[in-house]
Amino acid sequence: NAGVTQTPKFQVLKTGQSMTLQCAQDMNHNSMYWYRQDPGMGLRLIYYSASEGTTDKGEVPNGYNVSRLNKREFSLRLESAAPSQTSVYFCASRRTGSYEQYFGPGTRLTVT
Amino acid sequence: AQTVTQSQPEMSVQEAETVTLSCTYDTSESNYYLFWYKQPPSRQMILVIRQEAYKQQNATENRFSVNFQKAAKSFSLKISDSQLGDTAMYFCAFILTVSGTYKYIFGTGTRLKVLA
Numbered sequence: 001n002a003g004v005t006q007t008p009k010f011q012v013l014k015t016g017q018s019m020t021l022q023c024a025q026d027m028n029h030n031s032m033y034w035y036r037q038d039p040g041m042g043l044r045l046i047y048y049s050a051s052e053g054t055t056d057k058g059e060v061p062n063g064y065n066v067s068r069l070n071k072r073e074f075s076l077r078l079e080s081a082a083p084s085q086t087s088v089y090f091c092a093s094r095r096t097g098s099y100e101q102y103f104g105p106g107t108r109l110t111v112t
Numbered sequence: 113a114q115t116v117t118q119s120q121p122e123m124s125v126q127e128a129e130t131v132t133l134s135c136t137y138d139t140s141e142s143n144y145y146l147f148w149y150k151q152p153p154s155r156q157m158i159l160v161i162r163q164e165a166y167k168q169q170n171a172t173e174n175r176f177s178v179n180f181q182k183a184a185k186s187f188s189l190k191i192s193d194s195q196l197g198d199t200a201m202y203f204c205a206f207i208l209t210v211s212g213t214y215k216y217i218f219g220t221g222t223r224l225k226v227l228a
Contacts, residue, residue: 031213031214033216040121040220041220042116042203042218042219042220042221043203043205043216043218044218045215045216048213048215050213056213058215088155090157092157094214099145099147099162099207099214100147100159100162101159101216103156103157105154105155105156106155106156108155
């Protein structure tokens with residue numbers, strides 16, 4: 001049972017480049033989340049998806065887009081990366097009726 | 113505004129001793145859940161313990177326990193018999209219900225180092 005997986009684990013981009021962070025869960029969870037973690041800031045919610053086919057903005061959505069491709073997969077796209085998007089990105093999922101989130105291992109993204 | 117405050121950016125404790133990490137929060141909700149997550153150097157977020165706000169009894173998980181003071185909006189984590197493997201960043205978090213879904217609010221974290 002892999003839980004929540006994220007690819008890639010590390011990525012370096014130049015300013016203006018685009019990329020997609022992938023997230024998949026094999027626990028049949030309905031809700032999925034994308035967070036960013038910055039030093040001294042804790043985890044901040046970027047986007048979330050309460051169910052397949054729906055997505056909503058979180059606390060810091062600017063500069064990002066998401067796609068809930070199916071129940072398993074929830075991707076995060078940076079269309080034009082900026083140095084301010086240098087961060088560690090976490091994906092999480094949650095089963096309906098439970099309060100517990102399960103986190104992926106994170107992606108460390110550096111934008112130069 | 114809904115917020116979580118962890119006022120201790122860093123702490124250290126000697127192996128086998130007890131340490132308490134503090135957390136305060138602000139919400140107008142009456143029913144919510146509170147969590148402590150551990151993030152070791154591997155970056156993996158691991159749930160340590162959770163507390164339902166409607167329960168007066170403090171949650172306990174092995175060496176980890178909480179002191180939940182609802183009126184004071186305080187939710188501290190006590191780690192007994194500290195072990196080297198407890199070295200990690202610890203995040204306090206609570207859950208709100210927003211438009212029928214759950215939204216998690218995280219604190220800024222406390223970095224704990226257990227010393228041999």
